[in-house]
Amino acid sequence: FAPIEGKYPLTVGKIGTGEGNTTPVPGIYNFNPGTDVPLTASAAPGSRFDRWFVDGFEQAEGAESIVVTIDGTTTAMANFIKLWTLNVGKDGEGTTDPAPGSYVLDMGTEKILTATPTDGWRFDRWEVNGAPVEDEDGSITITVNADTQATAYFVKQWEVIVDKEGEGTTAPESGIYDDGTLLTFVATPTDGWRFDKWVINDVEFLTSEEVAGYRIDKDTRATAHFIKQYTLTVDVVGEGTTAPEEGTHIYD
Secondary structure: OOOEOOEEEEEEEEEOOOOEEEEOOOEEEEEOOOOEEEEEEEEOOOEEEEEEEEOOEEOOOOOOEEEEEOOOOEEEEEEEEEEEEEEEEEEOOEEEEOOOEEEEEEOOEEEEEEEEEOOOEEEEEEEEOOEEEOOEOOEEEEEEOOOEEEEEEEEEEEEEEEEEEOOEEEEOOOEEEEOOOEEEEEEEEOOOEEEEEEEEOOEEEOOOOEEEEEEOOOOEEEEEEEEEOEEEEEOOOOOOOOOOOOEEEEEO
């Protein structure tokens, strides 16, 4: 490019997703060949300065001040990147990667978030800005294009053991249940047996074969008690009375 009136143009500008200032300010300047021109960039709050590009060539990352020598038409662009804050939190007991805290990230950063429950807990879900996000084994990938809140939710779990004394069937099955689950315990005696009581965590329930809406908030043992019954048949031959009276009687 032939110099105009013996000078070459230097174009100074800004690129990228962020904001900032340059010295000299963006514009076109004419310099004599061989002139050394200092350039300085400073990022605005919420952005960071990445680097200068001179005629498309990357300069040192983070070097806010450089000097360009004018030996032809020259373009110098300051690249600024917008920054956003990722806040990672948790509800319940478990770990997250990254750990709970605040992280300042470049706009467009893809971030993998992983949640691992503590023993006795299960991972339930990630929520990003209040909306549930489908995960794969506790991991999600998000793209940070705004200030973002990501929260891992863990649920406490309890062991429930359901057993019996005597002969009959019970429900539900023994297993691991979430904290706050409402269980209905049902006992059905086998023929020749009767239901006596439920004993749940050492508390007796005598009124019914069914205990409905029992809230699980700790490890729980529920035992259904059945009692064997026998039939006594009393027959009378001749005239007289008996005790018990003549007939069929059921006894424990």
